[in-house]
Amino acid sequence: MSIYLDNAATSFPKPNMVADSVYHFMKNIGVNVGRGSYGRAQKAGEIVYETRKLLCQLFNHSNPEHVVITSNVTEAINLAIRGIVTPGGHVITSSVEHNAVWRCLKMLERDYNIQISTVPCDRSGTTDPEIIEGMIRPNTQLFVFTHASNVLGTIQPIRQIGTIARRHNILFLVDSAQTAGAYPIDMQADCIDILAFTGHKSLLGPMGTGGLIVKSEGMIRPQKAGGTGRDSLSPYQPEYLPDCLEAGTLNVSGIAGLGAAVNFILGETVEAIRNKEQSLTDYALNQLQCLDKVIIYGPGNPGKMVGVISFNVSNVPAVEIAYVLDEVYEIMVRAGLHCAPTAHSLIGTELTGTVRMSLGYFNQKEDIDRVVLALSEVLSKV
Incomplete structure (x- = not known):
């Protein structure tokens, strides 16, 4: 699936x-x-x-x-x-x-x-x-x-x-x-x-x-x-x-x-939606931080952000990570500048872009587990 x-x-x-x-x-x-x-x-x-x-x-x-x-x-x-x-x-x-x-x-x-x-x-x-x-x-x-x-x-x-x-x-x-x-x-x-x-x-x-x-x-x-x-x-x-x-x-x-x-x-209720997405963001940040070579951008604090997480893998282009996640693991994320070049200038990724994983109300923790497992397998080969 x-x-x-x-x-x-x-x-x-x-x-x-x-x-x-x-x-x-x-x-x-x-x-x-x-x-x-x-x-x-x-x-x-x-x-x-x-x-x-x-x-x-x-x-x-x-x-x-x-x-x-x-x-x-x-x-x-x-x-x-x-x-x-x-x-x-x-x-x-x-x-x-x-x-x-x-x-x-x-x-x-x-x-x-x-x-x-x-x-x-x-x-x-x-x-x-x-x-x-x-x-x-x-x-x-x-x-x-x-x-x-x-x-x-x-x-x-x-x-x-x-x-x-x-x-x-x-x-x-x-x-x-x-x-x-x-x-x-x-x-x-x-x-x-x-x-x-x-x-x-x-x-x-x-x-x-x-x-x-x-x-x-x-x-x-x-x-x-x-x-x-x-x-x-x-x-x-x-x-x-x-x-x-x-x-x-x-x-x-x-x-x-x-x-x-x-x-x-x-x-x-917006409050319930916010609570769920914040919980998912917290879980995703914690799981991604356990992976070597993964660089996470942004506040790193789910209380100060929506369910948008940008990251890169050292020495692997963002577009390549997104392509492999889709083609091999059927995981859809976005790679690039996301139509916001000024934000990328801030974090020094205006030439490379980032992989963006953005969570929604209908996502579950199991979705994040599959992303982390897929990234672990990708990292084992680079």
Whole structure:
């Protein structure tokens, strides 16, 4: 039986109710939202609105109309950054961002002369929030931080960073790609103005789903325009949420699956999911540390990280380790830079990459035992 350990890329398997909900919508409803007054269209609208409500419940936000649906977290992040930062503006971000943030910022730097400040962090990938305050400028428009590194697993001090942003009246955007559904997020207590999420990772939903949860109206300028199903006579994009940021047909079948996934998470509870994944991470770290020639990166403390473990084997390319694990042992991990070159620059692996083992809620200790056994056999031959 194969073992899947690439949950940081996309979670697998999904709860059965996710696929059931997608199938039910496509088979029995299958119509657009806001484009008709007939019964099925109203039912489709109810499914979308219920998913917005569930996401608000999960992240402690009060207004479902402020949940903006996108196709993934990359689109959501680009929508937020490009809709907030203006030419000549200044952004503060971390040193371990995914390319969804970093490339967007660098393109704005090149094309619109924005300024970027990256906050130094230690070798484990932890940001020191005390440094941030001294980096604020008169033209600082946005803080954007990943909640947890997709390379090192390091959880960032979001609440402290959000408090600083709130004190200085600067918008705070959080990329929750690696934490949403697997780690508690409270938009109110964490002082998060805009939360970017994706459905297909720890939210356990379908690919092609994601979005933003926005604290209040007017924070983000629309970046695309088109049909919304309401106010069609106006030649301009509506100014109210979510319509101002949602143009065109939504992925309603995917949203149906996402709603089912969030329902599953709320039933299991984020705390239970976090406890299980933390226990698995602790076990994996302890087992890997017993292997000679295995170099582990990141905090090494399961309480300070999500279930993402990057490692290398001395003198063996990361891609070769991943290939052997798959071809010989049917173990699926990822090798490379994981779309986050700044994190690899921090740990000195920008030329080699790492092997990344990312755990999910449906993994078991036996999966880790098989990885360790496989690595032991590989190491005996090098």
